[in-house]
Amino acid sequence: MSDYIISINGNKREVSFSGNSSVLFEGKKLQYELVRLNSHTYRLRIENKFFNISFDKINSEEFALQIEGKQVTLTVRTALQERASKLIASGAKAQHKIDVKAPMPGMILKLRKQIGDSVQIGDPLVILEAMKMENIIRSPGSGEIKKIFVKEGEPVDKNAVILIIE
């Protein structure tokens, strides 16, 4: 299942989901239960302890939480996003050119972005219809869309370059 890396109070914590009601926190299995109290507030049970948590999403990675009255801002990334953010941090200002290719032959159903749009890792770029199924092609990196080689409704071959992100 999915792995998440959470940066909280200067520490990195690993959380992964192993079932409907349990979670692996730093490799330790914990039972949990989540109930929504209202539009902003949830109640979370971890093992035998309850917490009221209100939250505000700052962006796709950052959350501002208030847990039992204590405020904290934390970052949550998938393992992939975490690796990417490390790469970005280490590569600092180095220019990266990413070719986004069609993973299979099909038809470009929808272009979600235009030239000049800035994209974050994981953002949907293109919907590719293949074998009567829609496939979302997500951005493998962050940057700006420099070139688009396809139009909506056009067929593409496998491994054809759809667009370029820098």
Add this chain to the structure above:
Amino acid sequence: MFKKILIANRSEIAVRIIRACKELGIKSAAVYSEADKTALHPRLADEAHLIGPAQSSESYLNADKIILLAKKIKADAIHPGYGFFSENAAFIKKVEDSGLVFIGPSSSSVKMMGSKTAARTLMQKNKVPIVPGTTKPVKNIDEALAVAGQIGYPVLLKASAGGGGKGMRKVSDKNQFKEALEATQREALKAFSDEAVYIEKYIENPKHIEVQIIADKHGNYRHLFERECSAQRRHQKIIEEAPSASVDETTRNKLTGAAINAAKACNYFNAGTIEFLMDKNRNFYFLEMNTRLQVEHPVTELITGVDLVKEQISVAAGNKISFNQEDLKINGHAVECRIYAEDAENNFLPSTGRIYEYNAPSGPGVRVDSGFEQGSEISVYYDPLIAKLICWNNSRQQAVKRCVSALEEFNIAGVTNNIQFLKAILLSSAFNDASFNINFIESELLPEYQSAKKMTAEEETAAAVFAALMKEQNRSKNLKTSKNRFVNKWTSQLYE
């Protein structure tokens, strides 16, 4: 008794007065500004009247508008609460002249206590100990230097018309004196339009002790013991309690006696508070008299069983005080915490916004006086008090414990508040052994608090798991919605 009272205030104190009116069978009329449509007081009052835009000067401080409104709605009295018009002699005079009753002292009593130097002179005449120093503003630098040399450094320079900790400066030796005097005069002129400055001996690390009194229009005076309000930051009280753990019976008798003398000296009627500074040898000195109801009045109510607001209204209506001095005794201990919309982690910057989660604590001995509810908006226009938590118990130690646990129950989200900071004060050793003084928060507690870890390991784990859950939910939701979008498109394309 009155039939209808106009409450010329807002938020928690307006709510407090509305509740007293309901118990007395008096109709309550609230006023509210454009910014207070979501506050509690307009909803709880029998009637609510829009008084103007958000700025206080155009709404809660618009004297003519308020008096006119009171006349129009046939109110027979105006309750000023605290702040705003409560100690404004000119406003009180206007109310008196309009034929309405001001629920407070006479304008002349307020005037007598309004000037610090005049009040000091009056107190000295009436056997109320004052801090050594001048009772008149200093005339020139030579006279001032002579006085300072006589009483001994360090001294405090204070604006005669000052209050609330503004226009005050400590001078440690005579080399700094001239510069400090000029600076204080400039500050006084700017803040109070009066450059008069007087000199007081600087009391090292004192405690703030005050005595609650009430007097009627028939010359009866009662005291309701003392409160201690030494937990202050920048001269603003944060936590108050009654009684003081540092006042013994002998000192209490002297303090309350002096307080009654002070009230008599200005022909006082209404509830009032005489504030003192107390040094470590339990010498106490008159600081000022507050001629109004105080924010911290509930702690006195909880240890005496007297409803100060009801009593205040009754006295204003011309009734005699309903109890004798010997009927009163101190029962247990009460602690009040002021919950402010401010960020203790971020230099106490005021915080604004909508309260989207409001869960107040409850249980035996727990009282919450609040001005807001879930959905209320905290605006930039007024003071940042959201609510007051007041806890009573048999002993001080138990009252403090009850207060800590109630703070843990209190949950206000959407507006940053000082609940965690209040808890840190209550848990500090200086507060618990009652050795704290008015400087302890800034000199000892704050540096410690800012470096302390706030969250428990359990809370950190829960926060991390929660964030992962939100991300996971969000991800599956995104996939689902895009699929739906696709299906819709697909269908329409089929029919095109």
